[in-house]
Amino acid sequence: MxxxxxxxxxxxxxxxxxxxxxxxxxxxxxxxxxxxxxxxxxxxxxxxxxxxxxxxxxxEQGWLAYTLSMLAFSMVGVVSLYAILRLQAYLPLNPQGFGNVPPDLAFNTAVSFVTNTNWQNYAGETTLSHFSQMIGLTVQNFVS
Structure with missing residues (x-):
């Protein structure tokens, strides 16, 4: 060393x-x-x-309130990440000029990262912009 x-x-x-x-x-x-x-x-x-x-x-929060809070939080995460992936061509930090992610792949990726399974059906460096990876995927990795 x-x-x-x-x-x-x-x-x-x-x-x-x-x-x-x-x-x-x-x-x-x-x-x-x-x-x-x-x-x-x-x-x-x-x-x-x-x-x-x-x-x-x-x-204290009961089990039903906790469940509803968790589902609402997860739903906001799915919708937000889906929107980021579908609109990535118009968002900043896209120096490669990647287009929007197709709807089925964006939904699959959003649900996967919100549920912390992180299943990817693409090569991140050739599909997702810097913004989509940093603000979309990394935030979901942290909060999930």
């Missing part, structure tokens, strides 16, 4: 050691519901999101 490689490993290890304690303390405060340094900024945003979604943070 080269000296640059060892330096990169050392810098990464140092960065992890520096942020581990403060980040751990912050996470413990958040998970226990304690006030923290970001509370004045994030608490009003959180309350607004709860109000917009009709959520009572003091009440």
């Amino acid at each position: 080269t000296a640059i490689g060892w330096l990169q490993i050392s810098l990464l290890l140092l960065a992890v050691l520096i942020v581990a304690k403060p980040l751990g303390l912050y996470m413990a405060q958040v998970f226990s519901g304690e006030r923290n340094v970001f509370s004045p900024i994030l608490a009003p945003v959180e309350r607004g999101l709860y109000a917009a979604a009709g959520v009572d943070p003091a009440r």
Whole structure:
């Protein structure tokens, strides 16, 4: 291994050691519901999101509400990803000038990535634009 490689490993290890304690303390405060340094900024945003979604943070969510929430969230993901794939020719970050993905392939890909099966029936580098891969597929990989 080269000296640059060892330096990169050392810098990464140092960065992890520096942020581990403060980040751990912050996470413990958040998970226990304690006030923290970001509370004045994030608490009003959180309350607004709860109000917009009709959520009572003091009440637990039952199985039926959870199921409906999960299905609604997944449906939004499928529709969004399908739209991105069908409209990719008109979206930014398409330097290769790829056309829109055919309807059946777009639906198959959208459902596959939302359900986290990630089944692909195409070569990503020759079918999907950078935008479709970054904003469409990568976001679904993260949220699913």
